[in-house]
Amino acid sequence: MGKPTGFIEYKRENPTKRDPFERTKSWKEFQILMPEPVLRQQGARCMDCGVPFCQTGTTMDGSGEIGCPVYNLIPEWNDLVYRGKWKEALERLHKTNNFPEFTGRVCPAPCEGSCTVAISDDAVSIKSIEYHIVERGFQEGWIVPNPPMKRSGKKVAVVGSGPAGLAAAAQLNKAGHSVTVFEREDRIGGLLTYGIPDVKLANEVVERRVKLLEDEGITFKVNVEIGKDVSASELKDEFDSVLLCTGATKPRNVEVEGRELKGIHFAMDFLTENTKSLLNSNHKDGKYISAKDKNVIVIGGGDTGVDCITTSVRHGAKSITQFDINRQKSNVRGENNPWPLFPIVHTVEDGQKEAAAVYGTDPRSYQVSTTRFVGDDNGNVKEIHTIGVETTIDAKGRKIRTPIPGTEKVWPADLVLLAVGFTGPEERIIEELSLETTSRSTIDAEYGKYATSVPGVFAAGDNRRGQSLVVWAIHEGREAARECDRYLMGSSNLP
Structure with a gap:
């Protein structure tokens, strides 16, 4: 010290x-x-x-x-x-x-x-x-490629190039295995590239690290979707082991009247299309969902919702409102949230600060629940009807939302972005490999072991633990690489 x-x-x-x-x-x-x-x-x-x-x-x-x-x-x-x-x-x-x-x-x-x-x-x-x-x-110039001294002769396929997949690939490559990373998108990075706005994590930062990993011997294949372009069985036959890091990309829906109206989109579709267009043409191709001159409503109070605010501000939205179904948090820890737990307190994120600077006020509205969407004669959303709710926890730990009489409200809305979380990983590769799943629809693989129900197939990150943080994905990718290495070699020196 x-x-x-x-x-x-x-x-x-x-x-x-x-x-x-x-x-x-x-x-x-x-x-x-x-x-x-x-x-x-x-x-x-x-x-x-x-x-x-x-x-x-x-x-x-x-x-x-x-x-x-x-x-x-x-x-x-x-x-x-x-x-x-x-x-x-x-x-x-x-x-x-x-x-x-x-x-x-x-x-x-x-x-x-x-x-x-x-x-x-x-x-x-x-x-x-x-x-x-x-x-x-x-x-x-201290960070340079550091390829392994020798190769093991084993081949490993990593499916998904998000933080879990990249971490797993890096560690398996250090162990001397020949690693191929498969990504269905046109760029490497998963949510690092297309799920987080470029202002928070620039694509050049991701590419800088990917280039180092390539120079260390890792092979990256883009525009390859397992189960569509290459079958899961072919993958298993060609490689000695397969590590699934496909994320939990199925978005949770808001199932209320009027959901079919045009102008209502999942947040990840909005963010992905924006970044693709930005990187491909600086938005000149027009292949993105634009918030320009629109009344934007973001449903969901989490980080993805803030990313939608960050993006909409830069598009030039007419107004931006973020619905949070919960109460505004206190500025100090509650009795049930003592140190050293992660503090559950009120914060103002960068995107919210930007919206306040542009529009004059914090964009959040609390205790708001959507009851229906209303459209115009052309089938475009034009307004959202809501009611205030009180949230309580029952004896089984479940959240109970109780409407508050007299809090009904109508909001103008030209663009609605749904950022209410994810329900689990996509099923195609799970079904092709006949993997067992949990009650939460995630891949059944024990934490710390990461082995699925199929020998030689491992899973790590959000597809195993559910929607989580980038840092947890890196952690699981590293640990799963160690267990994969142990499966291939009988023991492992990876941390």
Whole structure:
């Protein structure tokens, strides 16, 4: 611990970002690199706790999550940053996380919620330090291809190139196996590329890492859908093992009157088409769902809903409203959400700050439930009817939504984006391989083992655990690679 009194002497400084109004005029990332002296002070705030909850990466049944799922060695690289040893900090960071440039941008930082300083003060700015370590590594040329010394002679197919698939491929390649990653889209990255707006995670950042993985020997095949272009049985016959990292991409619907009207879209369709058009033609091809000059309603209060706001603002929407069915959260932890659990408190995300800057107010409306969509004579949605609801939890832990009389309201709506979560993975490859599934429709593969009901076939990430965070996907991809390696070789040296 380089500075025993650092957490007393220095206050937290948040990452510097461009002005919310100004940055809506482009699709460029808006986080600005901080000066080294500031970063070293921020690293000095780390207490090097005897029990660093920030890096524990675990869950408490019925309560929530604690710490970093990939077990980042946070106190170690914070201390190294404080002492100006950036290359050593990068080595410690890469030891547990294949892609800190992704998590440093889009992870909600459960580590910071479990930081010991956060018991009575602002947490150490862990995510910001992580971001700066890896970006300095790229700037200095420290991050270079590192192919394995020898090959095992085994071939592994990884299906899906999102964070779980890329992490699994990277680890299996390190073990010496010949890895081929199959992606049905036209670019590698899965939700990293098409599920997260370019302003939050630029495609060039994803491509930069993919190029390194290619140089290390991994083969990527795009526009190949397993079960359509290549059968699952062919895949199993050609490769010694198959690892499924296909995500949980089936969107949850809002099944109310008028759902069939034009202008109502799933959030991921909206986000995917926008990014494709942006990357292909800077939107000149017009092959995207435009929010320009429209009254936009986003149904869903989570991160995907915020991404829809981020995108709609840049399109030039007339207005943007985000429906959240829950109450507005408190600014402080509740009694049932103590430290070191991830804090369930009110926050204002970047997209919401941008909407407030452009339209003058936070776009969220709380305790709102949609009762029906109403269209015009041409079948286009023109308004949404809603009612306020009160949410309670019954004895079995189920959420009960009770309408509040007198809270009915009509909202103008030209574009409705459904961001209410996902119901599980798509079934085609599951059915082709005759895999057993759980009651939640996810692939049945035990956590920590990742083996499916079919020998030699493994599953990791959202298709196994359900919709989750990028950092959990990386964690599962790494662990599944270890178990796949053990299956192929009898033992494994992978972490």
